[in-house]
Amino acid sequence: DTGVSQNPRHKITKRGQNVTFRCDPISEHNRLYWYRQTLGQGPEFLTYFQNEAQLEKSRLLSDRFSAERPKGSFSTLEIQRTEQGDSAMYLCASSLGDRVSYEQYFGPGTRLTVT
Amino acid sequence: AQRVTQPEKLLSVFKGAPVELKCNYSYSGSPELFWYVQYSRQRLQLLLRHISRESIKGFTADLNKGETSFHLKKPFAQEEDSAMYYCALSGLGGSYIPTFGRGTSLIVHP
Numbered sequence: 001d002t003g004v005s006q007n008p009r010h011k012i013t014k015r016g017q018n019v020t021f022r023c024d025p026i027s028e029h030n031r032l033y034w035y036r037q038t039l040g041q042g043p044e045f046l047t048y049f050q051n052e053a054q055l056e057k058s059r060l061l062s063d064r065f066s067a068e069r070p071k072g073s074f075s076t077l078e079i080q081r082t083e084q085g086d087s088a089m090y091l092c093a094s095s096l097g098d099r100v101s102y103e104q105y106f107g108p109g110t111r112l113t114v115t
Numbered sequence: 116a117q118r119v120t121q122p123e124k125l126l127s128v129f130k131g132a133p134v135e136l137k138c139n140y141s142y143s144g145s146p147e148l149f150w151y152v153q154y155s156r157q158r159l160q161l162l163l164r165h166i167s168r169e170s171i172k173g174f175t176a177d178l179n180k181g182e183t184s185f186h187l188k189k190p191f192a193q194e195e196d197s198a199m200y201y202c203a204l205s206g207l208g209g210s211y212i213p214t215f216g217r218g219t220s221l222i223v224h225p
Contacts (some may be wrong), residue, residue: 004158004159023127033213035215039180040124040218041217042119042121042203042215042216042217042218042219043159043201043215043219044215045212045213045214048212056212058212064225091159093159104213105156105160106159106160107158108158109158110160
Protein backbone atom coordinates (compact mmCIF):
# COMPACT_ATOMS: atom_id res chain seq x y z
CA ASP A 1 0.00 0.00 0.00
CA THR A 2 1.63 3.24 -1.13
CA GLY A 3 -0.95 5.57 0.35
CA VAL A 4 -0.76 7.66 3.50
CA SER A 5 -0.57 5.52 6.62
CA GLN A 6 -1.27 6.43 10.23
CA ASN A 7 -0.48 4.61 13.44
CA PRO A 8 -2.02 3.65 15.68
CA ARG A 9 -5.50 3.40 14.21
CA HIS A 10 -7.11 3.56 17.61
CA LYS A 11 -5.87 4.89 20.92
CA ILE A 12 -7.62 4.84 24.26
CA THR A 13 -5.94 6.79 27.01
CA LYS A 14 -6.73 8.18 30.41
CA ARG A 15 -7.09 11.88 30.98
CA GLY A 16 -3.78 13.48 31.76
CA GLN A 17 -1.67 11.02 29.79
CA ASN A 18 0.44 11.96 26.78
CA VAL A 19 -0.17 10.37 23.39
CA THR A 20 1.78 10.42 20.14
CA PHE A 21 0.52 9.62 16.67
CA ARG A 22 2.54 8.92 13.58
CA CYS A 23 1.84 9.71 9.93
CA ASP A 24 3.76 8.36 6.97
CA PRO A 25 2.94 10.36 3.85
CA ILE A 26 3.26 9.30 0.25
CA SER A 27 7.00 9.25 -0.26
CA GLU A 28 7.43 12.02 -2.85
CA HIS A 29 4.95 14.39 -1.20
CA ASN A 30 6.52 17.47 0.34
CA ARG A 31 3.45 18.82 2.15
CA LEU A 32 1.91 17.17 5.16
CA TYR A 33 -1.22 18.26 7.01
CA TRP A 34 -2.79 17.35 10.31
CA TYR A 35 -6.53 17.68 10.92
CA ARG A 36 -8.90 16.89 13.75
CA GLN A 37 -12.42 15.70 13.08
CA THR A 38 -15.19 15.37 15.63
CA LEU A 39 -18.59 13.79 15.15
CA GLY A 40 -20.78 15.70 12.75
CA GLN A 41 -18.04 18.07 11.68
CA GLY A 42 -15.65 18.30 8.78
CA PRO A 43 -11.89 18.07 9.19
CA GLU A 44 -10.49 20.99 11.15
CA PHE A 45 -7.03 22.16 10.18
CA LEU A 46 -4.36 21.85 12.88
CA THR A 47 -1.00 22.39 11.20
CA TYR A 48 1.00 21.73 8.07
CA PHE A 49 4.57 21.16 6.98
CA GLN A 50 6.43 21.85 3.80
CA ASN A 51 9.28 19.38 3.95
CA GLU A 52 10.54 19.66 7.55
CA ALA A 53 9.35 23.22 8.11
CA GLN A 54 6.13 23.78 10.04
CA LEU A 55 4.60 26.67 8.12
CA GLU A 56 1.19 27.15 9.65
CA LYS A 57 -0.41 26.29 12.94
CA SER A 58 -4.05 26.82 13.79
CA ARG A 59 -4.76 29.45 16.40
CA LEU A 60 -7.17 26.98 17.88
CA LEU A 61 -4.33 24.60 18.62
CA SER A 62 -3.57 24.37 22.29
CA ASP A 63 0.02 24.52 23.56
CA ARG A 64 -0.50 20.92 24.60
CA PHE A 65 -0.31 19.94 20.93
CA SER A 66 2.98 19.72 19.11
CA ALA A 67 3.93 18.30 15.74
CA GLU A 68 7.22 17.46 14.12
CA ARG A 69 8.49 16.30 10.78
CA PRO A 70 12.19 15.97 11.51
CA LYS A 71 13.50 14.74 8.19
CA GLY A 72 10.76 15.89 5.93
CA SER A 73 9.32 12.40 5.74
CA PHE A 74 7.09 11.00 8.51
CA SER A 75 5.46 13.25 11.06
CA THR A 76 4.38 12.88 14.67
CA LEU A 77 1.61 14.65 16.53
CA GLU A 78 1.87 14.68 20.30
CA ILE A 79 -0.84 15.67 22.73
CA GLN A 80 0.29 16.29 26.28
CA ARG A 81 -1.94 16.04 29.33
CA THR A 82 -4.89 14.81 27.32
CA GLU A 83 -8.38 16.03 28.11
CA GLN A 84 -11.73 14.47 27.29
CA GLY A 85 -12.30 17.20 24.72
CA ASP A 86 -9.34 15.86 22.76
CA SER A 87 -11.33 12.77 21.84
CA ALA A 88 -11.61 12.89 18.05
CA MET A 89 -10.37 11.41 14.81
CA TYR A 90 -6.94 12.77 13.89
CA LEU A 91 -6.34 12.81 10.16
CA CYS A 92 -3.14 13.22 8.25
CA ALA A 93 -2.92 14.18 4.58
CA SER A 94 -0.09 14.76 2.16
CA SER A 95 0.24 16.54 -1.15
CA LEU A 96 2.81 17.30 -3.78
CA GLY A 97 3.81 20.75 -4.88
CA ASP A 98 4.06 24.27 -3.65
CA ARG A 99 0.43 25.20 -4.10
CA VAL A 100 -2.29 23.91 -1.87
CA SER A 101 -4.36 23.31 -4.96
CA TYR A 102 -2.59 20.03 -5.42
CA GLU A 103 -4.77 17.14 -4.32
CA GLN A 104 -4.50 16.08 -0.70
CA TYR A 105 -4.33 12.36 -0.03
CA PHE A 106 -5.73 11.40 3.33
CA GLY A 107 -4.75 8.65 5.69
CA PRO A 108 -7.26 6.43 7.49
CA GLY A 109 -7.01 8.46 10.69
CA THR A 110 -6.24 7.73 14.33
CA ARG A 111 -9.27 7.63 16.59
CA LEU A 112 -8.43 8.93 20.06
CA THR A 113 -10.66 8.26 23.03
CA VAL A 114 -9.79 9.98 26.30
CA THR A 115 -11.49 8.43 29.33
CA ALA B 116 -11.86 34.74 7.88
CA GLN B 117 -12.69 31.96 5.47
CA ARG B 118 -15.77 29.87 6.03
CA VAL B 119 -17.57 27.05 4.25
CA THR B 120 -21.25 26.37 4.83
CA GLN B 121 -23.02 23.18 3.89
CA PRO B 122 -26.60 23.82 4.99
CA GLU B 123 -27.85 20.25 4.71
CA LYS B 124 -26.60 17.57 7.09
CA LEU B 125 -28.57 14.92 5.24
CA LEU B 126 -29.89 14.59 1.72
CA SER B 127 -32.05 11.61 0.88
CA VAL B 128 -33.09 10.83 -2.71
CA PHE B 129 -34.20 7.90 -4.81
CA LYS B 130 -32.08 6.29 -7.47
CA GLY B 131 -32.33 8.18 -10.75
CA ALA B 132 -33.34 11.47 -9.14
CA PRO B 133 -31.24 14.62 -9.56
CA VAL B 134 -28.93 15.58 -6.73
CA GLU B 135 -27.65 18.96 -5.64
CA LEU B 136 -25.44 19.32 -2.58
CA LYS B 137 -25.10 22.93 -1.57
CA CYS B 138 -21.92 24.72 -0.60
CA ASN B 139 -21.52 28.41 0.13
CA TYR B 140 -18.27 30.04 1.07
CA SER B 141 -16.88 33.22 2.49
CA TYR B 142 -13.41 34.36 1.48
CA SER B 143 -12.00 37.77 0.68
CA GLY B 144 -9.42 36.70 -1.90
CA SER B 145 -9.41 34.28 -4.83
CA PRO B 146 -10.74 30.96 -3.61
CA GLU B 147 -10.02 27.48 -4.72
CA LEU B 148 -12.90 25.10 -4.07
CA PHE B 149 -12.95 21.35 -3.74
CA TRP B 150 -15.39 18.56 -3.11
CA TYR B 151 -14.13 15.59 -1.10
CA VAL B 152 -16.06 12.35 -0.62
CA GLN B 153 -15.90 9.65 2.02
CA TYR B 154 -17.56 6.34 1.25
CA SER B 155 -18.42 3.97 4.06
CA ARG B 156 -15.29 2.56 5.73
CA GLN B 157 -13.02 4.36 3.29
CA ARG B 158 -10.76 7.35 3.68
CA LEU B 159 -11.51 10.86 2.57
CA GLN B 160 -10.67 11.41 -1.09
CA LEU B 161 -10.84 14.23 -3.58
CA LEU B 162 -13.87 14.13 -5.87
CA LEU B 163 -13.30 17.26 -7.91
CA ARG B 164 -11.97 20.83 -7.80
CA HIS B 165 -13.19 23.89 -9.60
CA ILE B 166 -9.92 24.57 -11.40
CA SER B 167 -10.11 21.26 -13.26
CA ARG B 168 -13.66 21.84 -14.50
CA GLU B 169 -14.07 18.08 -14.78
CA SER B 170 -17.02 15.76 -14.42
CA ILE B 171 -16.15 12.93 -12.04
CA LYS B 172 -18.52 9.98 -11.62
CA GLY B 173 -21.17 12.13 -13.26
CA PHE B 174 -20.76 14.93 -10.71
CA THR B 175 -20.08 18.53 -11.69
CA ALA B 176 -19.64 21.71 -9.70
CA ASP B 177 -19.46 25.27 -10.94
CA LEU B 178 -17.90 28.08 -8.98
CA ASN B 179 -20.30 31.03 -8.82
CA LYS B 180 -18.36 33.97 -7.45
CA GLY B 181 -21.38 36.24 -7.48
CA GLU B 182 -23.34 33.93 -5.22
CA THR B 183 -20.19 32.59 -3.50
CA SER B 184 -21.38 29.06 -4.12
CA PHE B 185 -19.91 25.80 -5.35
CA HIS B 186 -22.83 23.40 -5.45
CA LEU B 187 -22.27 19.77 -6.42
CA LYS B 188 -24.70 18.33 -8.93
CA LYS B 189 -25.51 15.04 -10.56
CA PRO B 190 -28.47 14.56 -12.89
CA PHE B 191 -29.21 10.93 -12.01
CA ALA B 192 -28.18 9.61 -8.60
CA GLN B 193 -26.92 6.05 -8.18
CA GLU B 194 -26.95 3.93 -5.02
CA GLU B 195 -23.15 3.88 -5.02
CA ASP B 196 -23.16 7.67 -4.64
CA SER B 197 -24.26 7.25 -1.02
CA ALA B 198 -21.48 8.82 1.05
CA MET B 199 -20.41 11.87 3.06
CA TYR B 200 -19.54 14.85 0.91
CA TYR B 201 -17.38 17.71 2.14
CA CYS B 202 -16.90 21.04 0.46
CA ALA B 203 -13.50 22.64 1.09
CA LEU B 204 -11.88 26.01 0.42
CA SER B 205 -8.30 27.18 0.10
CA GLY B 206 -6.91 30.54 -0.84
CA LEU B 207 -5.06 30.90 -4.10
CA GLY B 208 -1.77 32.62 -3.51
CA GLY B 209 -2.62 33.44 0.06
CA SER B 210 -3.64 31.42 3.06
CA TYR B 211 -2.90 27.78 2.56
CA ILE B 212 -5.07 26.76 5.46
CA PRO B 213 -7.83 24.58 4.02
CA THR B 214 -11.29 25.00 5.49
CA PHE B 215 -13.85 22.21 5.29
CA GLY B 216 -17.59 22.35 5.64
CA ARG B 217 -19.33 20.08 8.14
CA GLY B 218 -20.36 17.68 5.39
CA THR B 219 -23.59 16.43 3.85
CA SER B 220 -24.59 12.79 4.07
CA LEU B 221 -26.12 11.66 0.78
CA ILE B 222 -28.32 8.59 0.88
CA VAL B 223 -29.59 7.20 -2.39
CA HIS B 224 -32.44 4.75 -1.99
CA PRO B 225 -33.09 1.95 -4.50
